[in-house]
Amino acid sequence: xxxxxxxxxxxxxxxxxxxxxxxxxxxxxxxxxxxxxxxxxxxxxxxxxxxxxxxxxxxxxxxxxxxxxxxxxxxxxxxxxxxxxxxxxxxxxxxxxxxxxxxxxxxxxxxxxxxxxxxxxxxxxxxxxxxxxxxxxxxxxxxxxxxxxxxxxxxxxxxxxxxxxxxxxxxxxxxxxxxxxxxxxxxxxxxxxxxxxxxxxxxxxxxxxxxxxxxxxxxxxxxxxxxxxxxxxxxxxxxxxxxxxxxxxxxxxxxxxxxxxxxxxxxxxxxxxxxxxxxxxxxxxxxx
Numbered sequence: 001x002x003x004x005x006x007x008x009x010x011x012x013x014x015x016x017x018x019x020x021x022x023x024x025x026x027x028x029x030x031x032x033x034x035x036x037x038x039x040x041x042x043x044x045x046x047x048x049x050x051x052x053x054x055x056x057x058x059x060x061x062x063x064x065x066x067x068x069x070x071x072x073x074x075x076x077x078x079x080x081x082x083x084x085x086x087x088x089x090x091x092x093x094x095x096x097x098x099x100x101x102x103x104x105x106x107x108x109x110x111x112x113x114x115x116x117x118x119x120x121x122x123x124x125x126x127x128x129x130x131x132x133x134x135x136x137x138x139x140x141x142x143x144x145x146x147x148x149x150x151x152x153x154x155x156x157x158x159x160x161x162x163x164x165x166x167x168x169x170x171x172x173x174x175x176x177x178x179x180x181x182x183x184x185x186x187x188x189x190x191x192x193x194x195x196x197x198x199x200x201x202x203x204x205x206x207x208x209x210x211x212x213x214x215x216x217x218x219x220x221x222x223x224x225x226x227x228x229x230x231x232x233x234x235x236x237x238x239x240x241x242x243x244x245x246x247x248x249x250x251x252x253x254x255x256x257x258x259x260x261x262x263x264x265x266x267x268x269x270x271x272x273x274x275x276x277x278x279x280x281x282x283x284x285x286x287x288x
Contacts, residue, residue: 032108092163
């Protein structure tokens, strides 16, 4: 009776909303047994049962309505504006690891398990359209959830933007964006979106592991490699890319100016700290 021609039954959209809220309640209950009900593989019914196929309960919702399915896993700290996301990320940094995991939900379920689940989901062609559904929840334009890797990328972007992603998930987001950028089956505008998001991650994030990311980047990804080499402090190699490989002398000049300004700012901070320390009363000498 949930979905039928009976005028008193729910529409499919109403059922999807109910399922999303119910799964979300279980996921954020703080109880491992209830969280496992969302992602633990269950015996399928109907034709799938005859073939022995098994899937987690949330999978059908993710295929039919990707946004409502993804909503199940989104943390309570999700915000709508850039300023709110910065404030949320600042709040998350002050929390203990246990408190941060509590916001993510899924008690007892490792976050990489959720990412692996989302990476495998391919929404059905008849799924509810979700283009732009994540706009405002992630920085910049969002990757369409119908796109291959879209669900996993959107989930990781949310965790990164509100400060709930450990370093290995910053790496995973980078790897997924590289895969999407190299996937020739992706539309050109989507590949450019992947490139833009990858460059933002490499420039802004302080939690990815640059050595591993450098290994994941193809040699042809010159601009992206320059960002990672800068993080490693290999400035001569960065300038080599800008001047000789990309032939962008203006970019090289701007890079030198930025590094100089950062060094001057750091020196000023150190001098201020030194003066403050010298001016403070010595501890333990009995003087006031």
